[in-house]
Amino acid sequence: MTSAFQHTTVLLREAVEALVTTPDGIYVDGTFGRGGHSRALLERLSPAGRLIAFDRDPQAVAAAQSALTDPRFEIVHANFGQMRDELAARGITHVHGVLLDLGVSSPQIDDPQRGFSFRHDAPLDMRMDTTRGETAADFLARADERTLTQVIRDHGEERFALQIAKAVVARRESGSPVRTTGELAALVARAVKTREPGQDPATRTFQALRIFVNAELEALEQGLSAALELLAPHGRLVVISFHSGEDRIVKTFILRESRDVPDRRAPMAPPKAMRLNAMGRVKPSTDEVAANPRARSAVMRVAERTEVAA
Numbered sequence: 001m002t003s004a005f006q007h008t009t010v011l012l013r014e015a016v017e018a019l020v021t022t023p024d025g026i027y028v029d030g031t032f033g034r035g036g037h038s039r040a041l042l043e044r045l046s047p048a049g050r051l052i053a054f055d056r057d058p059q060a061v062a063a064a065q066s067a068l069t070d071p072r073f074e075i076v077h078a079n080f081g082q083m084r085d086e087l088a089a090r091g092i093t094h095v096h097g098v099l100l101d102l103g104v105s106s107p108q109i110d111d112p113q114r115g116f117s118f119r120h121d122a123p124l125d126m127r128m129d130t131t132r133g134e135t136a137a138d139f140l141a142r143a144d145e146r147t148l149t150q151v152i153r154d155h156g157e158e159r160f161a162l163q164i165a166k167a168v169v170a171r172r173e174s175g176s177p178v179r180t181t182g183e184l185a186a187l188v189a190r191a192v193k194t195r196e197p198g199q200d201p202a203t204r205t206f207q208a209l210r211i212f213v214n215a216e217l218e219a220l221e222q223g224l225s226a227a228l229e230l231l232a233p234h235g236r237l238v239v240i241s242f243h244s245g246e247d248r249i250v251k252t253f254i255l256r257e258s259r260d261v262p263d264r265r266a267p268m269a270p271p272k273a274m275r276l277n278a279m280g281r282v283k284p285s286t287d288e289v290a291a292n293p294r295a296r297s298a299v300m301r302v303a304e305r306t307e308v309a310a
Helices: 012-019 036-044 058-067 080-088 106-110 136-142 145-156 161-173 181-191 203-213 216-230 244-257 286-291
Strands: 026-029 050-055 073-077 095-101 231-241 276-282 299-305
Touching: 012 036, 012 095, 012 231, 012 276, 012 299, 026 036, 026 080, 036 050, 036 095, 050 058, 050 080, 058 073, 080 095, 080 216, 095 216, 136 161, 136 203, 145 161, 145 203, 161 181, 181 203, 203 216, 216 231, 216 244, 231 244, 244 276, 244 299
Parallel strands: 026 050, 026 095, 050 073, 095 231
Antiparallel strands: 231 299, 276 299
């Protein structure tokens, strides 16, 4: 049931105010989730405005189809990295704003059967799109020690990645591969000798597997590039991230596109003109974090398209 799980939208007011520059424009919500940002955006748009939302999660798409019947709104079952092709198929070549609210949503975490959380013992799935792709359990059943170590270290910033990988492989070779969230959490707890106060030993490993299984960083890079090409002059890019690796990608992308770049192959030619103006970084208020602890790691970055045509 999609209605059984609640989601509190992070940086709702700040994101909408940063994104909407013209009420008559066309906007993209790259991660519908349970529609918090989309509903607020529709309130700001005029009757001539239009909002195209994307989500790879079939449950989120079903929630959008049942809850939002606004003629200005459309939901697309796709990864936001595919937004350029999906919009082109609808005759849209430019938009006035793109919002990306990254990471996993509260309904995904809170539904045990999705396998995102170690709070309940359930199948170790972790796919945002449950209609396709490899589950986390399937990945753990095939990956070698080196690959496991790299994924857990790079995507989870886990210093005990090697020990965890060794434990996963040893259990698999014993004839009992990890298949549930409870089994993985218990295995990690035995492999991780120390952890920051208040953090479960499995937190970083679960995060790493989720990011890898869903190719989240690759999708982010594709989505940023697509957004840049789609944005009309003075259109806004707003990205909310909850993971340092995601934020580094967003920060690097905005900085790179916010300066003139010389062509090394033609040093006498004029530099490639900057395409974005960086407009700053926003963190949730102390009141928001107190009301919604999941907001504590959020970072919102905003940039505006320059006059240079896409």
